Amino acid sequence: MSKIKNDWPTENKMAQFYRRMLSNAAHKSALNAAEFEKRGIPYEDVYRTTSRQMAKQTAAGFLSKMEDKQDLRQLGAQMTVELGKEAFGMEIKEMSKDCFAMDMHYCPHLKGWQDMGMSDEMCAKLCDLAMEGDYAMAKEMGFDFENSMRLANGDPVCRVVYRVRKENAAEEKKD
Numbered sequence: 561m562s563k564i565k566n567d568w569p570t571e572n573k574m575a576q577f578y579r580r581m582l583s584n585a586a587h588k589s590a591l592n593a594a595e596f597e598k599r600g601i602p603y604e605d606v607y608r609t610t611s612r613q614m615a616k617q618t619a620a621g622f623l624s625k626m627e628d629k630q631d632l633r634q635l636g637a638q639m640t641v642e643l644g645k646e647a648f649g650m651e652i653k654e655m656s657k658d659c660f661a662m663d664m665h666y667c668p669h670l671k672g673w674q675d676m677g678m679s680d681e682m683c684a685k686l687c688d689l690a691m692e693g694d695y696a697m698a699k700e701m702g703f704d705f706e707n708s709m710r711l712a713n714g715d716p717v718c719r720v721v722y723r724v725r726k727e728n729a730a731e732e733k734k735d
């Protein structure tokens with residue numbers, strides 16, 4: 561019996577479509593991981609590396625739209641467009657210059673893995689590999705990142721917190 565709860569209702573047809581699209585992409589990457597594992601081919605390092613590579617591209621896209629590269633309100637605004645909020649069941653916990661924190665009540669990626677019949681352990685492992693990109697994106701942008709709760713670990717939400725690095729804030733005050 562799974563300890564993972566990954567439900568969040570939405571009637572929004574576009575959010576449902578977006579969820580299916582993300583779920584299918586996660587399903588494909590999980591099929592690849594499972595096939596590599598069956599063949600005894602290590603995939604974790606490659607998965608982490610590609611997650612970091614994608615994160616650099618994503619970070620560049622976010623940064624290009626930010627007037628103040630150290631204002632987390634600007635990152636938060638880009639990350640919480642209505643479609644994404646609805647698809648992930650996002651709840652903004654804090655959006656200030658120095659901190660952007662949100663809880664997500666639903667994960668389409670996790671749903672894709674669950675629909676495949678992946679064990680809770682494999683879901684948690686795939687989540688860890690995928691979250692590598694979130695850590696890398698924050699690092700690339702000069703932020704600290706926390707992910708203290710994850711749906712794939714059986715937590716009630718996936719909590720992500722971005723913070724301005726203390727040394728970045730101290731440098732800004734000197735100028």
